[in-house]
Amino acid sequence: MVGARRIWIERDYESCSGCRRCEIACSLYHEGRVWPEASRVRVFMLIPGVEIPHLCFQCEDYPCVNACPSGALSADAETGAVRVDASRCTSCGVCITACPGRVPHLHPRKDHIVICDLCDGDPRCVEACRMGRWNALRAVPRVEGFSYRLYAKTPEILTSAVARRLFGEEIAREVEG
């Protein structure tokens, strides 16, 4: 049934332990290696203690797909994930600029962009996080007509927000500088 596998990865930043097991699982699945920078989910730690698992937010209007000049990006009809056709990607970086969360990044060694593909509906990062019982990443059914784009923020903005919650306004400001 079309749409049955349409999921969204919900994130609870304050529950992220910073263990990066999501990066390990993702890179093993996609690259066959432990490769944090090639992982489609990257945990940012711009402030120690404030760990931000950063991965595609699957905006309902897919600004990255629309911006791609070479037709390398598309939204998967079944899962809703963004697909990258590496053979067509020119590494121009337009998708990075178009993304409100600046999520896509270049593969660290190859000439194409990497974006979360939801592992065909069974995201390995979520499984790794669930195994640890942190559940900072959770797969939830994707609701149509909902604005996921609202969540799409840069790691800096997310860090700032989470730091305020964890440390309080004043300390967070001092720690961030």
Added chain:
Amino acid sequence: MMGYAGNFLEVDLTEGSVKETSFSDEVLRDYIGGRGLAAKILWDRIGERWEEIDPFSPDNILLVLTGPLTGFIPGTKVCISGKSPQSNGMIGSTIAGEFGVDLKCAGYDGLIITGRAERPSYILVCDGQIEIRDATSIWGKGGRETLKHLVKRSVEDIKRLRPNYGEVKEPSILYIGPAGENRTRVAAVVSKYAHGAGYGGYGGVMGSKNLKAIVVKGFGPLPEAHDMEKAIQLFDEFSRRNFEIEDFRRWGTGRGGYHFGAETSSEPIRNWQEEWHNVESFKGEEFDKYWVKRYWGDFGCPVTCLKLSVIRSGKFAGAICDNPDYEFEAYMGTNLGIFRPEDNIYISYIANDLGLCGIQGGAVLGFAAELYQRGILTREELGGLELSWGNTEAFTSLAEKVARREGIGGILAEGVYRAALKLSQIKGVNLLQYAVHEKGVAIGAHGIRSGEDFAKNISYACSVQAGDHTSLASIREYGSGEASSILSDSATCCTFTTFDIEVEEILQLYEAVTGFRLTREEWYEEKALRILQIQRAMLLIGGPDINWRPGIDDENPPRFWEPLPSGPYKGKTVDRNQFEREKQEYYKLVGWDERGVPKPETLRKLGLESVENKLRNTKIID
């Protein structure tokens, strides 16, 4: 060899030069990495001149080494080493974080740092691009400022090196605070807010090299494993078992504060005058109130024994620290007569920001307070501080003085043993009886008098890592104890994620990663033993300011012979006859003579003729 990036980075800070170096498969198989390889490198390069080299001189070598299991085993560590300004031997001092993984991903198995930079500097490694950069603007700054500055600046630098990459993740950073800059012997190498490699005093070695920090960003994969499928299967299996250990996961190592420390009478109270207390404020539930994060871990960690504590209001507002963990809870808490969690978090945070080792720093503060209690040190001599037990503000001020070597801090910055020697000289009385240390290294917060802790009679006295509670000398458990610590420190694994993992299983993972089969017997009877002999020789040679006398200095601190004055184990202490018996048994087991000197035949059997010659030349072997 599989599992290794293959290259080590040699940085000469005097010359400002950088080159790559590698080691043969044979060396890597014999010494593995981390602590083992550190022993090999140090012996080969400065063993011949060991007694002449001041640990704070440019001749000392600072080593930051990974091992083949870095990133392949749940949780990760990197080992810091060099000639120790505490023991004047060599200590393998491990620190958690992502540094080891980042370094491997940058293409390096380790850093070998020599010389002394002309001005405050830091090393930036971004894949193959290495720069020695100016750190003048952050010299003198505390940990929090240092981190804030370096993360911002490095992310910008990396963005310039990798334009159009997308968002750049922060690099991994090892740094020192003022305690290291001022070459105190009680300074740690620090990462994040409060992860530290404190044993050894390598923060001071970094300071002596004018090296404020090492910043590493790696974009590549971890090295290839020989049998990836098997390696991942073992990674998952170890993880699964770790997830089942709820204790550390829930309470962190700090659960020891009451349960392990007080209840077993093995926690330092007021400079080890007691090891028992009935104050329940250090139970987990009390600390729990300050946690803003219950589970905090480093790369690959299933245990997350760290807890992030923040004091958001009141006079200690702004304090942030990891947990605190048991060692900080004890040494910066009960050892100073501090029993309020909030105060303990605050002073731990200050110590971390100053770059003080929690154990070495806490020990020297407690030592000073006992001298004050006994009227040996006066308020004037302490710069006006009312150093009474539990006075958090006074201890915090003294910690600042130690880190900056101000006033009495200049003497205390030498660590418990040297401070005791110096103050004995000044005061004309013997103060060594109050100095709780082993060969210049303050002892981990685990006493031996009650007999209930994991440290036993000769654990510290005979250890080549001196007071280090993570690597204890042991007879019955030599195999599962000391030799497995040498394996963990070399491979490099975290003790808390390998708690229930057998040595054989770690060796299975080692084989899956490297393709090299190493048996338990080979490790215990040959390779671990070889590393042990080199470390022992370095301790015995010592120099230039301190030498440990064979046999005589394999001794418990005087305080550990005093019967426990209170608690359920009142009156108990180590039995002298048993201690001497076990010491001889241990010497025999590891191939030393009755004085504790490695026997020539032991050294020859292990192919350590150069060690034998050196011990002969320095008259340690007749």
